[in-house]
Amino acid sequence: MSEGTAATDFTYQPSPDQSAATPVRHPVVIIGAGPVGLAAALDLAQRGRKVVVLDDDNTVSTGSRAICWSKRALEIMDRLSVGDALVEKGVTWQKGKVFFGEEQLYAFDLLPEEGHRMPAFINLQQYHFEAFTVREVLKHPEIDLRWNNRLVGVDNREDGVTLTIETPDGEYSLVADYMLAADGARSATRRLLGLDFKGQIFKDRFLIADVIMKADFPTERWFWFDPPFNKGQSALLHKQPDDVWRIDLQLGWDADPEEERKPENVIPRLKAMLGNDVDFELEWVSVYTFQCRRLEKFRHGRIFFIGDSAHQVSPFGARGANSGLQDIDNLAWKLDLVLDGKAPESLLASYHDERAFAADENILNSTRSTDFITPKSDASRAFRDAVLDLARDHGFARRLVNSGRLSLPSTYSDSGLNSPDSPGFIGAMIPGAPCVDAPVTLDGKDTWLLHHLGGDFCALYFARETETAESLAQLRDNLAALEMPVKLVAVFPPGTTAPAGALTDRDHLADARYDSRPGTFYLIRPDQHVTARWRQADPQAIRGALQRALGKGPASAEADAEKEGTAA
């Protein structure tokens, strides 16, 4: 493991809970200190919630595992104060090449849109991600992180969850108001509750290897279909920090995972790929199969499944850890408000609705990539190869080449928390959409829109020219006095004088991205998703939209009525 980063090994320390006469009750217990569990802990702690995090191990992840972090995931981590560390250490990339057989078919440049604080993607080993996140977690006294605490029993009752935990000092019990299962693809929680995944396992095996080498390959994603060094299969090469390279080699279903994992079998394969004169060292090797599947329900009473414990996708497309971070982005504010008594239980039901919708989108994309990379019928292979052959000379076919459609956040367009869209808007920022960033200035200094949206309910208001400091202050007070305080984020066009505390839309990009007119008003949820928007803000409409976004809308009320008399 490389030096110069945060700590990676941690010490088990007994908790006073272990010697308590009766099980101690905690509002939130998170199972798993992987990227998703740690981020969930940070999000809740930032909201002032006490959380207990249990991990069955005492180190960060072994091997790079998740390596590609998308813009939305980085924006979430930025809200949790870890974004800069990740981007600084990570490898920012935007170019790639696609090869078919011996030859390069084409090169691409994702040409990320300008005017976003976070890059489109970075590559960073999961162990670095976890180490940086733990470092931030340790700054929060609200987070009680317990290593070598293995979940061995769950009793999910209507009034709380009792957990049985095994430690080096023996077993003890805890009671949680709510439990978040962030315990990964092989979730102990899922097993203990006897819950099954529904979906597809692809009959193929992949060798995944992290290789340390000083190579002058560019910082690009290289993907091969049917390369000479891995006939009839596929291969991927992608750079990580510290001279570590990710290599994926498709092996086929008949490969023996135990044999293929052995260095004496891995090294000749890598030499065939990299050439005999490249010196390299193996850091980590694994053999895996693709799975595209999810739990039927992400919420079971007081237990929420987040990340890989809830859904699994094939790795091509960076939809695993990235979607797990979006799960916690979605859940943390809801849980916080319900624990505070500021929102009804029905708000929690929207977690499954919104994130299962997103998981289905990810599974669809991931399944399509897998079908393209590993065609399972003669006709499917004929079409795949036809696409690749045509891609050489025909631009349209390049759009069909699918070596992983890179992860984009979901728009919760059907969510019951949304208010109906107002007429006359164009663009992507419909109710349910994740807010996009834009460069703005505050008191003459450069800053970013998403920083100001933060993690609370916000009103993004594109000010009229007639707006004064006094009229804005009035609006700010009115919004702060709503049943749930809404923070005013006022934006003025460039060339006007924004009153103190208001933003200036430096490059007209907020205007363009939010299709604004003077007076346009967006109501934004604490996870930075749009929930309603209007050309003219009307206090009654705002109150109604806020009610809906808190799970008090008509749809939620019906759902509650249906549920009455049935067990949680």
Add this chain to the structure above:
Amino acid sequence: MSAQQMTAQLKSEARLTRPDDIYQVLIDAHRDLTPEQSQAFNSRLVLLLANHIGDDEVIAESVEAARKGL
């Protein structure tokens, strides 16, 4: 969906000025090809034409029509 709606987009009336010539062009293109090469050729041709048509409805109706009876 009724049969009438089904054919709302896909043109089924004769559109080729010299149908016999086009038919022969298609058959000739397969000359000397192995069955695998023929499948490769057909796949490429379908993709090229689908892109040229560029209309989801027409393509979906074509797929439906071609699947009929299989």
